[in-house]
Amino acid sequence: MRVSVLESGAWGTALATNLAKKGETVTLHSIYEKRSEELRTLRENKYLPGVKLPDNLEFSDTFEEVAGADVAIFVTPSFALRETAKKLKGIVRDDTVLVSAAKGIEPDTCLRLSQIIEQELGGSERIVALSGPSHAEEVGRGVPTGCVSASKNIVSAELVQDLLMSPRFRIYTSDDIVGVELCGALKNIIALCAGICDGLGLGDNTIALMMTRGLTELAELGEMLGGRKETFTGLAGVGDLIVTCTSKHSRNRRAGVYIGKGMSVKEAMEAVGAVVEGYYAAKSAVELADKTGAPMPIIREAYKILYEDKSPESVIAELMSRPKRSEHEIST
Numbered sequence: 001m002r003v004s005v006l007e008s009g010a011w012g013t014a015l016a017t018n019l020a021k022k023g024e025t026v027t028l029h030s031i032y033e034k035r036s037e038e039l040r041t042l043r044e045n046k047y048l049p050g051v052k053l054p055d056n057l058e059f060s061d062t063f064e065e066v067a068g069a070d071v072a073i074f075v076t077p078s079f080a081l082r083e084t085a086k087k088l089k090g091i092v093r094d095d096t097v098l099v100s101a102a103k104g105i106e107p108d109t110c111l112r113l114s115q116i117i118e119q120e121l122g123g124s125e126r127i128v129a130l131s132g133p134s135h136a137e138e139v140g141r142g143v144p145t146g147c148v149s150a151s152k153n154i155v156s157a158e159l160v161q162d163l164l165m166s167p168r169f170r171i172y173t174s175d176d177i178v179g180v181e182l183c184g185a186l187k188n189i190i191a192l193c194a195g196i197c198d199g200l201g202l203g204d205n206t207i208a209l210m211m212t213r214g215l216t217e218l219a220e221l222g223e224m225l226g227g228r229k230e231t232f233t234g235l236a237g238v239g240d241l242i243v244t245c246t247s248k249h250s251r252n253r254r255a256g257v258y259i260g261k262g263m264s265v266k267e268a269m270e271a272v273g274a275v276v277e278g279y280y281a282a283k284s285a286v287e288l289a290d291k292t293g294a295p296m297p298i299i300r301e302a303y304k305i306l307y308e309d310k311s312p313e314s315v316i317a318e319l320m321s322r323p324k325r326s327e328h329e330i331s332t
Contacts, residue, residue, distance in 0.1 A: 078104025179227025188278030190214035199260020
């Protein structure tokens with residue numbers, strides 16, 4: 001099967017490497033000619049150090065190879081996905097399966113990434129979302145990992161499952177693409193919050209509280225937007241939340257730690273040195289909460305830290321002093 005992996009960051013490189021090792025015909029796309037030549041020559045990506053790129057992995061800095069692809073995997077950050085999809089109009093075939101393997105929500109429109117792909121390239125039945133607890137650093141090294149392949153069309157989800165499945169990469173299927181994508185996008189906000197708690201010097205109890213109540217908020221919003229609650233208790237939900245809130249690889253958690261230690265939001269983003277999706281997702285999540293009427297107190301307070309310069313200490317104090325309630329009430 002011919003596969004195009006669109007963007008040569010760490011995650012795109014990890015996916016392309018695993019597919020090439022399986023014997024698939026894989027092209028890893030870079031937006032710069034210099035990057036493609038560097039990967040071709042060094043057989044290693046500086047964003048994924050220590051992972052040797054297979055000899056059969058091909059490289060490109062044009063979109064011409066996508067015309068022959070049976071599967072195109074988008075690993076483009078949320079803010080750049082629409083531009084990438086537009087460039088593929090008239091190139092990608094109508095029967096090519098389109099996979100969204102990034103996590104995020106488009107700024108301003110609040111659209112999920114699969115919705116952007118559908119708007120630009122059409123064919124909702126051929127669109128699949130891939131999500132789950134999957135740090136590129138570990139997938140690239142062959143650490144046992146599990147993800148979810150989700151689509152309105154279970155046949156498309158199963159095709160991606162078969163394509164990616166290996167002894168070290170286990171793929172489950174789901175027809176809840178709404179829930180799976182929202183899990184992947186919104187858990188990054190909770191990871192920022194967990195990092196802030198860590199940076200403030202608060203304990204494991206606080207982080208566990210933040211993660212658990214944060215997941216409740218995400219599930220409530222997800223249901224209101226058409227997802228299923230059980231999706232949030234699976235790999236794409238609680239699984240991804242755990243790894244993103246606790247791992248040393250997590251950019252979102254790391255940004256939160258910097259903020260908790262006193263850096264400004266701008267300084268924290270610069271210190272991470274890569275896209276922190278939770279920052280953008282927080283704005284979209286509040287907009288979605290306003291549209292649906294979801295209370296989401298943790299998410300709303302996170303937004304105030306990120307966009308209104310509210311102090312993390314005052315946020316913790318306000319969240320802890322909210323009126324008493326039952327655990328299973330809606331998060332008011």
